[in-house]
Amino acid sequence: MRMLLTHKKGPVSFESLRTVEGVIYDSYREAVKALGLLNDEETWLKTIMEIISYTNDRDQLRSTYASMLVFSDLEDQRGIWEETKDLFASDFLYARGLTEYNEEIYRDALDDIQEKVYNNGGAKIEEYGLPPSRDGKKSFNIIRREKSYNKTRLAEEVKEKLTTMNTDQRHCYDTIMERVKNSKNYSNNGFFINAPGGIGKSFLLNALLDTLRSTKKIALAVASSGIAATVLHGGRTAHNMFKIPIMDHKDVRACSVKRNSEHAR
Template sequence: MYDTNLEAVKASGLLSDASVWSETVMDVINSTNDRRQLRQTYASMLVYSDLEDQSAIWEDIKDYFSSDFLNAARLTDYNEEIYLDALDDIQQQVLNCGGGSITQYGLPASRGGARPSNLLRRERAYNKTALKESVEEKVKLLNSGQRGVYEHVMHRIENGHRYGHNGVFVNAAGGTGKSFLLNLLLDTVRSRGKIALAVASSGIAATVLSGGRTAHNMFKIPLMEFDETKACSVKKNTELAKLLQQTELIVWDEVVMANKNMLTAVDITLRDIMDNDEFMGGKVFVCAGDFRQILPVIRNGGKEQELAHCIKSSYMWEGLAKMQLTENVRLKKDDVKNSKFAKQLLTIGSRESGEIYFGRGFGVRATSREELGYKV
């Protein structure tokens, strides 16, 4: 005689066969797409079975247990956060069945707290192991200029920062490996399980960054006339505010194109969200661009208005550490023609060229509109 039905069933040896439980789980998977029901069944097994290794089923089919959370987060690859979502739910189901912590059944620990938002989950969805391996290989490829910027930024992240020292501007002409460097910084922070946000002033530039978005989209920057200054549309206690609070690094590419009022809006918003008066709320802020390229576009404005609204005219310019990439990493040493052309472009952009000459082979010649249209 036993005090409970469970003890009697266990004593009869009816719960000792792991294959029975595996078949039960597969029956649920094959009969329904309801993953919550699957987790409920598994929770009952954890509490009522006497399997020696109750975690084996979890390890074998944890993707099935977690697939609804993957879809809800709009992700394509499973990661630790998605599995924790499933473990949180299993833990709750186990408690409902009268059980204890799922760790006593051999499973990994659940969070034991509130689930992160989808915004946080997406920014934490990177494969840390793969990123660490990639970072180790890419760091070896840095030239001296890139390495100087990389070590400078990582030192600020690892050792704290204060106003005037947590912002960096990287002046980089085309071909100097700017995108490679910025993505390496992002990957390094993300490989450590931290959050790094990547934004750019245009959609095309954003696609070059890993996880990149436009600055307007990320920070909810309002549309402004060139002489306006507004805060971003981010309220405290929202998912986006919580994401920004936990962010370690912000990378902004093609910042030269941005109206300085956009940067001011982000600065004001981050100070408010972080409840401090530090530049960008105390976040390590890395921006990059090339003043040889496009300045802010001002409707009906001329050169003076463009210069007055670029980042150099912002109060934050003096607080940014200025660093520069000069080595062109795209050109092969034996590519004399392209190397000569690249150097010519740089001298034009730097106003060092004097008179500009183009060889006979430059461009495509046409003798009529029809021929021009055809050749274009």
């Protein structure tokens, strides 16, 4: 309906909104399709390949694809999936130490896409034409996902970052990593990094995140806004990560992380 209201001039009723060249269509989707406003498969494939040309981060690729699923329209998502599923699942192949793809690896990728679709306010991925995830049969393995980063690549990137840090950045990095390694020896392990914008705080934070993930540790990158979260590797908003409800100041509610769930663990 939103697309029709944007592109059709002068509709006077819901019926006229669904009318294209004298034909009254039963649904808004059919009317949109008749107007040629639905994205075609070739456009989607070009978009996915363009993302691949700019980044090797498969988690970011799946995040972008999930957003495309929720906020765009395409008739044949199954065709897109079949043609590009190796690209979406390559990090899971590497994480499992395998050389050939199998259904379990593709299911790993579908599970992750499903979770990202939910995070964008979407529905089950089969409603978009994709094969079903293991939602309902097997919980999303959040812990596995957080440990599925390419550790060799991250270690190489950390090594490069360390050579370009200035004195203050390196002092922060060394101090925080010392606390990570020996946290039991200290009573306070919280840090606040204070510096003007554009001076390299995000660079430092990403170096810390990459270091921890390269050693198989879980590092949760959280920011207060979506824009700030995109700057951090694997970043998510606090509302998303901790399931903080959007509330009126008079409301008293709890975060909706279920007890004993994988998310809680």
